[in-house]
Amino acid sequence: MATNYNFLLKEDSLYLKGLAILLIAFHNFFVKVPPVTQHNEFFFHISFLLDAWNNLSLSESLNVLLSFIGYGGIYIFFFLSGYGLSKKMRADNNPFYALKRIWRLEKLLLVGIAVYLLLNPLKFNFIHIVNALSLTNNFFANNLQQMDGSWWFLFCLAQLYVIFYPLYYFIGKNKGNFLLIIYLYVMLAYVGSPLSILLEDDGFFYRIFIGHIPEFCLGIFIAVYEDKLLFLQNKKTYLVAFCGGAMLFILGQFSFWFWIFSGLAFVMCFIGTYKFISVCKFNKCICYLGKISPYIYITHCCLFLDLFTQVSKNSPAYEKIMWSLFWFSVVILLSGLLNMLFSLRLKKDQAKL
DSSP states (O other), X not given: OOOOOOSSOHHHHHHHHHHHHHHHHHHHHHTTSSSOOOOOSSSOOHHHHHHHHHHOOSTTHHHHXXXXXXXXXXXXXXXXXXXXXXXXXXXXXXXXXXXXXXXXXXXHHHHHHHHHHHHOGGGOOHHHHHHHXXXXXXGOHHHHTTSOGGGHHHHHHHHHHHTHHHHHHHHHHOTHHHHHHHHHHHHHHHHXXXXXXXXXXXXXXXXXXXXXXXXXXXXXXXXXXXXTOGGGGOHHHHHHHHHHHHHHHHHTTTOHHHHTTHHHHHHHHHHHHHHHHTOOSOOHHHHHHHHTHHHHHHHTTTXXXXXXXXXXXXXXXXXXXXXXXXXXXXXXXXXXXXXXXXXXXXXXXXXXX
């Protein structure tokens, strides 16, 4: 029997975005601070696990942990994007809504480019700006280094927006179609990832939209069927999701055959934990970070990241943490100001209508 059930409320999404952006930002900080730990984000290599193990110590545990798995926050954003778009589709039934979201990404990129050039005026290059605004830079490894390499996620997200409606329609036709999409992804992953290495661009497959279809489609699937899948209302489901996701993610650090499920595994583990512990008292600070997360993401790497990581690289572990918190405070300050600025502009535009 169908029920009127919402898997995630707006407050849940903001909270999850806040947690995810914390993981991403501090991952990008500590991945540049000794002991530098490699990670299996775009391609798999078991030596990265050995590297993390060798670097692990009590004092550097936060550094190593965030360096090694902090990038997983990206998977949460892919999942939430698929979920949020599908909820909007169910409410408005507008097949072009996802395409309109691309314009939001363009405006966000314009903000990021403005901040980047303000801090690096000598790096102004019209071609580089056009390349970034084309939302295709993630197809070309060299192009990503023209401005801010972390923006690959926004390009990838825009590409998923383009194919959202066909995916939404296909999954909505039959529950089993979600599994069919996962099966096709697996076939592509087992061929595409090795092919990327042969093409001397081993990160290609997971830098573009194809590598992140599973997390995106999981969000679509849950949004479409959330009121029909009664097991989603059972707490034990999330304990199983956490255990299964954690096991799959760990196995993925040992074997390429499991690693291709890393995105799904991280989402299962992260969302499963969140749902199992039933966070009802939303931390306002975390929710605020979720609210301004677009601006945090677009500015955090270009906003004095290199300066702070260089200053802290020879410091004791606790000083590295303090430097990271100081840097992140600067990022929050700017992101909050940008959010206020554009929120005020939006209210003025709405008042004119």
